[in-house]
Amino acid sequence: MTTQPPPSGPDAAGPPPKVEKPRLLQDGRDMFWSMAPIVLACIALAGVLGMCSFQASGPGRGPVPTYDAPAALQADADALKIPIRLPALPEGWQSNSGGRGSIEDGRTDPSGNLTRAVTSRVGYLAPSGMYLSLTQSNADEDKLVGSINTDLVPTGAQDVHGVKWVVYEGGEDAEPVWTTRLAGPGGAVQLAITGAGGTDEYRTLAAATQTQRPLPVTSQ
Numbered sequence: 001m002t003t004q005p006p007p008s009g010p011d012a013a014g015p016p017p018k019v020e021k022p023r024l025l026q027d028g029r030d031m032f033w034s035m036a037p038i039v040l041a042c043i044a045l046a047g048v049l050g051m052c053s054f055q056a057s058g059p060g061r062g063p064v065p066t067y068d069a070p071a072a073l074q075a076d077a078d079a080l081k082i083p084i085r086l087p088a089l090p091e092g093w094q095s096n097s098g099g100r101g102s103i104e105d106g107r108t109d110p111s112g113n114l115t116r117a118v119t120s121r122v123g124y125l126a127p128s129g130m131y132l133s134l135t136q137s138n139a140d141e142d143k144l145v146g147s148i149n150t151d152l153v154p155t156g157a158q159d160v161h162g163v164k165w166v167v168y169e170g171g172e173d174a175e176p177v178w179t180t181r182l183a184g185p186g187g188a189v190q191l192a193i194t195g196a197g198g199t200d201e202y203r204t205l206a207a208a209t210q211t212q213r214p215l216p217v218t219s220q
Contacts, residue, residue: 064094064096064125065096065097066094066095066096067095067096067097067098067122067123068095069086069087069095069098069122069124070086072098072122073085073086073098073120073122073215074086074215074218076100076120076136077120077214077215077216077217077218078217078218079100080100080118080120080138081217082118082120082136082137082138082186082187082189083136083182083184083186083187083188083189083214084120084136084189084214084215085136085182085189085209085210085212085213085214085215086212086215087124087134087205087208087209087212088208088211088212089124089204089205089208090204090208092126092127093124093125093126093127093204093205094124094125095122095123095124096123096124096125096131097122097123097133098120098121098122098123099121100118100119100120100121101118101119101121101147102116102117102118102119103116103117103118103119103137103139103143103144103147104116105143106137106139106140106143106144106147107138107139107140107143108140117137117138117139117140117143117144118137118138118139119135119136119137119139119144119147120135120136120137121133121134121135121136122134123195124205126197126201126204128197128198128201130195130196130197130198130201131195131196131197132193132194132195132196132197132201132202132205133193133194133195134191134192134193134205134209135148135191135192135193135194136189136190136191137189137190137191137192138187138188138189138190139190140190141166141179141181141190144179144190144192145168145177145179145192148177148192148194149168149170149174149175149177149194151170151171151174152168152169152170152174152176152177153168153169153170154166154167154168155167155168155169158178158199158202158203158206160203160206160207160210161207161210161211163180163182163206163210164180165178165179165180165193165206166178166179166180175194175195175196176194176202177192177193177194178192178193178194178202178206179191179192179193180206180210182210184213184214186214186217189214191206191209191210193205193206
């Protein structure tokens, strides 16, 4: 008995392979199952974010760093040997930073030569939360202001209880600098105030500094 080979070609038995439908022909059920993982992920993310709290006004203010201005300024007076004053600020002002520095060719010596100047700086937070800094130096006025911002120019003056402070200003985003030179038995010192505070806060820091006597220098 002869065995017939299985039919082949277009008359072969069995269904033809299923052709995948084009995307445009997919029905709603296909779209649902394809979107389901994304929907579930969004729900999970919304649940996580719902447990978080946000402040509409921005990040909260952290603790203010503390800085011992009396001790630091006394140490600066001893080390730098220039007249350093401790501002007598009203309640609510807080010192939060400071340090020493230098300005190459920052002062003119009695012989007319340029030499290195030294600086003592303390930063303060006013009761309004605005930051201002006070720099005390033996530098020349223009060199001290230039060490803070080279783009400032003198634009006027402020009289603070009889002491003239020269006001330097720059562009729209530049913080002004007020500066004056105070003379005394221990020599002259150039003061500079700058920061984000307003005119009243500048005047408060200026008055609190200019009314004080220089700290006594401890022999070392």
